[in-house]
Amino acid sequence: MSSTSASPKIRVATTWLDGCSGCHMSFLDLDERLFELAQRVEMVHGPLVDTKSLPERVDIGIIEGSISTEEDLVKARAFRRRCTRLVSLGDCAVNGNVPALRNRFPLAEVTDRAFRETVTLQPMVPSQGVPKLLKMVLPVHGVVAVDVYIPGCPPSADTIWYVLSELFAGRAPNPSEVTRFGA
Numbered sequence: 390m391s392s393t394s395a396s397p398k399i400r401v402a403t404t405w406l407d408g409c410s411g412c413h414m415s416f417l418d419l420d421e422r423l424f425e426l427a428q429r430v431e432m433v434h435g436p437l438v439d440t441k442s443l444p445e446r447v448d449i450g451i452i453e454g455s456i457s458t459e460e461d462l463v464k465a466r467a468f469r470r471r472c473t474r475l476v477s478l479g480d481c482a483v484n485g486n487v488p489a490l491r492n493r494f495p496l497a498e499v500t501d502r503a504f505r506e507t508v509t510l511q512p513m514v515p516s517q518g519v520p521k522l523l524k525m526v527l528p529v530h531g532v533v534a535v536d537v538y539i540p541g542c543p544p545s546a547d548t549i550w551y552v553l554s555e556l557f558a559g560r561a562p563n564p565s566e567v568t569r570f571g572a
C-alpha cells in the first residue's frame with residue numbers, strides 16, 4: 390500500500406518595526422480563517438508566536454512598520470536575506486505613513502519636543518537601552534527590495550487573506566484591486 394505524505398507547510402515570519410501593531414491586529418482579524426491558515430502555514434517567527442529568532446529559511450516574510458531606527462535596519466535586512474518573498478504590510482511599511490511625519494523636522498528638534506519640551510519629570514533624551522533613531526524614516530523598500538506591497542492603515546483582514554491566498558497558490562497578488570492607502 391502506498392503512503393502519501395502531507396505537503397510541507399509554508400514557513401511564514403512576521404515582524405513589526407515602527408508601527409502601532411494595528412496591521413498585526415488586522416492579521417488576527419482573520420478570525421476563523423486562522424484555523425485554515427494553521428493547516429497550511431508554520432509561523433516560524435514574529436510577535437504573534439513565541440519563537441523570537443528568525444530562521445535561516447523562510448518562505449514569506451511580512452513586515453509591518455517603517456524603518457526608523459538602526460535596529461529596524463538590521464531586522465529588515467535579515468528578513469530580506471532569509472525570506473523568499475517579502476511583503477510590506479500597511480501604509481507605514483509601504484510609504485512611511487505616520488512615523489514619517491517627523492521627516493519634516495530635524496531629528497534633534499523632534500527628540501527635544503518629545504523628551505524635553507513636553508516632559509515635566511526628568512526631561513532627557515534617552516540614549517541607553519533604546520535603538521538609535523535614523524535621521525529620516527524610510528519605507529521598507531527604501532532599504533531592501535520588496536515583492537508585495539499591501540497599502541491600508543491597516544489593511545483589512547480580507548485584504549491580507551487575499552494576498553496570502555494568492556501567494557500560497559503561487560500567483561502574484563495585486564493588492565490594489567482590494568485595498569488603497571488609508572483604507
Ligand code: SF4
Pocket residue numbers: 407408409410411412453454478479480481482486487541542543544
Ligand atoms: S499602517 Fe496604520 S495600522 Fe499599520 S502600523 Fe501603521 S499606523 Fe498602525
